[in-house]
Amino acid sequence: xxxxPRRQPTLDEVAERAGVSRTAASRVLNNAPHVSxxxxxAVQKAIRELGYxxxxxxxxxxxxxxxxxxxxxxxxxxxxxxxTPFYSQAIAGVTTVLEETGLELMLVLVNSPxxxxxxxxxxxxxxxxxxxLMGRHGDDPLAALAEQAGMPVVFGGRPLxxxxxxxxxxxxxxxxxxxxxxxxxxxxxxxAAITGPLDSDAGLAxxxxxxxxxxxxxxxxxxxxxxxxxxxxxxxxxxxLLDRHPDxxxxxxxxxxxxxxALRTLTTAGRRVPDDVAVTGFDDYLAARHTxxxxxxxxxxxxxxxxxxxxxxxAVIDGEQPSPLILPTRLIVRESS
Amino acid sequence: xxxxPRRQPTLDEVAERAGVSRTAASRVLNNAPHVSxxxxxAVQKAIRELGYxxxxxxxxxxxxxxxxxxxxxxxxxxxxxxxTPFYSQAIAGVTTVLEETGLELMLVLVNSPxxxxxxxxxxxxxxxxxxxLMGRHGDDPLAALAEQAGMPVVFGGRPLxxxxxxxxxxxxxxxxxxxxxxxxxxxxxxxAAITGPLDSDAGLAxxxxxxxxxxxxxxxxxxxxxxxxxxxxxxxxxxxLLDRHPDxxxxxxxxxxxxxxALRTLTTAGRRVPDDVAVTGFDDYLAARHTxxxxxxxxxxxxxxxxxxxxxxxAVIDGEQPSPLILPTRLIVRESS
DNA sequence: GGATGAATTGGAAGCGCTTCCGGTGAGAGT
DNA sequence: ACTCTCACCGGAAGCGCTTCCAATTCATCC
Numbered sequence: 001x002x003x004x005p006r007r008q009p010t011l012d013e014v015a016e017r018a019g020v021s022r023t024a025a026s027r028v029l030n031n032a033p034h035v036s037x038x039x040x041x042a043v044q045k046a047i048r049e050l051g052y053x054x055x056x057x058x059x060x061x062x063x064x065x066x067x068x069x070x071x072x073x074x075x076x077x078x079x080x081x082x083x084t085p086f087y088s089q090a091i092a093g094v095t096t097v098l099e100e101t102g103l104e105l106m107l108v109l110v111n112s113p114x115x116x117x118x119x120x121x122x123x124x125x126x127x128x129x130x131x132x133l134m135g136r137h138g139d140d141p142l143a144a145l146a147e148q149a150g151m152p153v154v155f156g157g158r159p160l161x162x163x164x165x166x167x168x169x170x171x172x173x174x175x176x177x178x179x180x181x182x183x184x185x186x187x188x189x190x191x192a193a194i195t196g197p198l199d200s201d202a203g204l205a206x207x208x209x210x211x212x213x214x215x216x217x218x219x220x221x222x223x224x225x226x227x228x229x230x231x232x233x234x235x236x237x238x239x240x241l242l243d244r245h246p247d248x249x250x251x252x253x254x255x256x257x258x259x260x261x262a263l264r265t266l267t268t269a270g271r272r273v274p275d276d277v278a279v280t281g282f283d284d285y286l287a288a289r290h291t292x293x294x295x296x297x298x299x300x301x302x303x304x305x306x307x308x309x310x311x312x313x314x315a316v317i318d319g320e321q322p323s324p325l326i327l328p329t330r331l332i333v334r335e336s337s
Numbered sequence: 338x339x340x341x342p343r344r345q346p347t348l349d350e351v352a353e354r355a356g357v358s359r360t361a362a363s364r365v366l367n368n369a370p371h372v373s374x375x376x377x378x379a380v381q382k383a384i385r386e387l388g389y390x391x392x393x394x395x396x397x398x399x400x401x402x403x404x405x406x407x408x409x410x411x412x413x414x415x416x417x418x419x420x421t422p423f424y425s426q427a428i429a430g431v432t433t434v435l436e437e438t439g440l441e442l443m444l445v446l447v448n449s450p451x452x453x454x455x456x457x458x459x460x461x462x463x464x465x466x467x468x469x470l471m472g473r474h475g476d477d478p479l480a481a482l483a484e485q486a487g488m489p490v491v492f493g494g495r496p497l498x499x500x501x502x503x504x505x506x507x508x509x510x511x512x513x514x515x516x517x518x519x520x521x522x523x524x525x526x527x528x529a530a531i532t533g534p535l536d537s538d539a540g541l542a543x544x545x546x547x548x549x550x551x552x553x554x555x556x557x558x559x560x561x562x563x564x565x566x567x568x569x570x571x572x573x574x575x576x577x578l579l580d581r582h583p584d585x586x587x588x589x590x591x592x593x594x595x596x597x598x599a600l601r602t603l604t605t606a607g608r609r610v611p612d613d614v615a616v617t618g619f620d621d622y623l624a625a626r627h628t629x630x631x632x633x634x635x636x637x638x639x640x641x642x643x644x645x646x647x648x649x650x651x652a653v654i655d656g657e658q659p660s661p662l663i664l665p666t667r668l669i670v671r672e673s674s
Numbered sequence: 675g676g677a678t679g680a681a682t683t684g685g686a687a688g689c690g691c692t693t694c695c696g697g698t699g700a701g702a703g704t
Numbered sequence: 705a706c707t708c709t710c711a712c713c714g715g716a717a718g719c720g721c722t723t724c725c726a727a728t729t730c731a732t733c734c
Contacts, residue, residue, distance in 0.1 A: 008461075008462050008463070010719095010720055010721085011720065011721065011722095012720080012721095020683085020684085021683065021684040021685080022684080022685095022720095022721085022722095023683075023684050023685080023686095023722085023723080024682090024683070024684075026721065026722060026723085027683095027722095027723095029721090029722095030722080032723095033681085033682095034681065034682055034683080035682075035683090036681090036682065036683090039682090039683090051461070053458050053461065053462045054720085054721075055398075055462070055464070055719090055720050055721070056464060057394055057397045057398045057403070057464070057719085057720080057721090058398050058689090058719070058720035058721040058722090059720080059721055059722075060394045060689095060721090061392075061394045061395050061398050061689050061690070061691090061719085061720080061721070061722095062688080062689055062720075062721040062722040062723085063689085063721080063722060063723095064689065064690095064722095066394070068443070085422050085425065086425075087425045087428075088422065088423075088424045088425035088428070091424075091425070091428075091444065091446075092446065095444070095445075095446040095452075099446075099449060099451055099452055099455075100451075104443050104445075105443060105444045105445075106405070106441050106442060106443055106444075107428065107432070107442050107443075107444050108432075108441075108442075109428075109429065109432040109436075112436060114436055114437075115432075115436055121390050124345075124388075124390065125345050125390050125392070126345075127392070127393060127394070257623075260627055264627075285623075285624075286594075286622075286624050287622075287623050287624040287627050290597055290601075290624050290627060290628050291627050291628075291629075292628075292629035347689095347690055347691085348690065348691060348692095349690080349691095357713085357714085358713065358714040358715080359690095359691085359692095359714080359715095360692085360693080360713070360714050360715080360716095361712090361713065361714075363691065363692060363693085364692095364693095364713095366691090366692095367692080369693095370711085370712090371711065371712050371713075372712075372713085373711085373712065373713090376712090376713090391690085391691075392689090392690050392691070394689085394690080394691090395689070395690035395691040395692090395719090396690080396691055396692075397691090397719095398689085398690080398691070398692095398719050398720070398721085399690075399691040399692040399693080399718080399719055400691080400692060400693095400719085401692095401719065401720095
C-alpha cells in the first residue's frame with residue numbers, strides 16, 4: 001500500500017478501476033452468480049490494490065439487514081459490576097461463535113429506564129439481526145415484549161412470565177438435586193437450604209432440585225431461608241437458619257457467594273465444616289476453590305452458555321426452529337461436604 | 338398505539354402526516370434551528386402518534402458519522418473467559434457513561450487473527466466513532482496502528498511500543514510500592530517478589546514499585562521469580578523462591594491469583610502465613626477476601642477504569658485533548674501480612 | 675444458419691436520512 | 705413605498721451500497 005488515500009475507496013472506485021459496472025463489483029463482493037471469471041478477477045485485484053473495505057453502514061441500509069446482534073444483560077443493579085465472572089464468561093462464549101460470522105456484537109446492559117427503552121427500540125425497529133437476552137429476568141415485561149417482537153430472540157435462562165420459544169439454560173434443578181443427594185449419601189439428614197431469589201426461574205429451579213432430593217429420601221425440607229445471591233443475604237440467611245434450626249447438619253446454598261458467607265457464618269458460630277455442618281454452593285466460581293475448606297459446588301460452564309446462545313441465535317436468524325437447550329451441570333466435590 | 342403498522346414509519350411519513358417537508362421534520366429530529374414553533378409541534382405530534390424511531394443506519398450513512406464506539410479487549414488467550422471479573426467490571430463502567438450518550442457499544446475480543454483484522458478494519462475505515470483499547474497489549478503492533486489511525490482512540494493501560502496520547506491507567510507502581518512498604522513497616526526484610534509478565538507495562542510497573550520500596554529501605558531486591566498471572570505460574574514461582582531463598586519472610590505477588598496460589602504453596606510447605614511469611618496480592622478480587630488467611634492486597638476500581646476510559650473517549654471524539662489519567666490504588670490490609 | 679434459451683451486463687431506482695442552497699415572506703430601516 | 709435583512713422553508717442531491725430489470729452476448733441445437 002503506497003500512501004493511503006485520505007478517504008476510503010468506495011465500490012464505485014473499485015468498479016471503475018476494474019473496468020466494470022458497480023453492479024458487477026457488488027456481485028463479486030457478495031459472491032453472487034452472473035459474473036464472468038475475468039471480471040471477477042479484475043474486481044478482486046482492484047479491491048486488493050485499493051485496500052477496499054465495504055462500508056457496513058451502507059450495506060445495512062441497502063439490504064435492510066442489520067450487521068449486528070445485541071447481547072442484552074438485564075439485571076436490576078448491574079451485577080456485571082459485581083465481582084462475579086458470570087457475564088464476562090458468557091460474553092467470551094458468544095464472541096467465539098460470532099467471530100466466524102460477519103456479525104458484530106453490541107452489548108446493552110439493561111439496568112436503567114434509559115437502557116430499557118433503548119432495548120425496546122431495538123426490538124421494535126428490528127435494528128439488529130437478533131437479540132440474546134440474558135440475566136435475571138423474573139417477570140420482566142421485556143421478556144414478553146421480546147418474545148413477540150417478531151425478530152430473532154433467544155433467551156439465556158428462562159423468564160417466568162412467558163415460555164420463550166428459544167432458550168438456553170443450565171440444568172439448575174438437576175444440579176441442586178445432585179448436590180442435595182450427595183449430602184444425603186454422605187449421611188446428612190437435617191439439610192437446610194438457602195435459596196436464591198424465588199422470583200427467577202433459576203432460583204426456583206435450584207430450590208426445586210433440593211426439594212426433589214429431600215422428598216425422594218423422605219426427609220423434611222422445611223429448613224429454608226431465602227437470599228438474593230449476595231454475600232450479605234447469605235450471612236443473614238445462615239444466621240436465621242442457625243437460629244431456627246440449630247440442629248441442621250448441612251446447608252445447600254443457591255450460589256457460591258451465599259455458600260461462602262454461610263461457611264464463614266458457621267465457622268464464626270463455632271460449627272466445624274464439614275464435621276458439624278456440610279455446605280454446598282452453586283456456580284463453581286474461582287473463589288469456591290480457595291475457601292477454607294474448599295467448597296463443594298455445582299459447576300456450570302457459562303462460556304458454553306454463551307456459545308450455545310449465539311449458535312441458537314444464528315440458527316433462528318437462518319429461519320430454523322432449534323429446540324431449547326438445557327446444559328448439564330456437574331457436581332464438584334471438595335472438602336466442605 | 339393502535340395496531341402496529343407492519344413496517345416502521347419513515348421520516349417521510351412523519352413529514353407528510355405533520356404537513357411539513359422532510360427537511361423540516363429532520364430539523365426537528367436533530368433540534369436544529371429554522372423551524373417555527375408550530376411546525377415543530379406538529380412534527381413532534383406526528384412522531385408520537387406514529388411511534389416513529391429514526392433509523393440509525395440511515396442516519397449514520399447520511400452523516401458519515403458512526404453511532405457506535407468499540408471496546409476492544411486484547412488478550413492472547415481470552416482472559417475474558419478466565420475466572421476474573423476484570424473485563425466485566427470495565428464493561429459495566431463503560432456502559433454507565435455511554436448510556437447518557439446515544440452511542441452504542443460494540444465489543445470486540447481480540448484473540449484471533451480474525452478478530453485482529455476486524456479491529457484493523459474498524460481502525461482503517463473509521464467505521465466507529467471511537468475505539469477503546471484495553472487488555473494486555475505489550476508490544477502488540479495493534480497499539481501502534483491504533484495510535485496513528487487518525488481516529489479517536491483511548492487506551493486502557495499503556496502499551497510498551499508506543500506512548501499513547503490518551504490513556505487511563507492504574508497507579509500500578511504506587512500500589513506495589515505501597516504494599517512493599519507496608520511489609521517493610523511490619524518488620525519484614527527478606528521480601529521476595531513474584532512478578533507478572535514483564536512484557537507488559539502493568540507487570541513492569543508493579544515490579545518497579547517493589548524495587549522502589551526495597552531500594553529506599555536499603556533492602557536486597559534479588560529474591561524474584563516470574564509468573565504470568567495464572568495460578569499455575571504462581572505455584573511454580575513460589576516453589577522456586579522457596580527453593581532458592583528459603584529465608585524469605587514475605588512475598589509480594591503481581592496479582593491476587595498468583596498470591597493465592599503462593600499462599601497455598603507456602604502453607605503446604607509448612608510455612609505459616611503471616612507468622613513465617615507475609616503475602617500480598619494485587620487487584621483485590623473477591624477471592625482475596627476468602628482465602629485463609631484473607632489476603633492483603635492492592636485495590637483498584639476497574640469499574641472506574643471503564644468509566645474514565647469512556648469519558649476520555651467522548652472528550653476525544655469532541656475534539657478535546659484530555660490528559661492521561663492515572664487512577665489511584667489503595668492498599669487493603671488483611672490477615673496475610 | 676437462424677432461432678432458443680441461458681448466462682452476463684449495467685442502468686437506474688431505491689434504502690432512510692442529512693444538508694446544501696436558492697427561494698419565500700415578513701418585519702425593519704429610510 | 706421600497707429596499708434590506710433574516711428567519712423559515714422545502715427541493716434536490718447525495719451518503720455507499722444492493723438489486724430489479726431490461727438489454728446484450730454467447731453457446732447451443734435443430
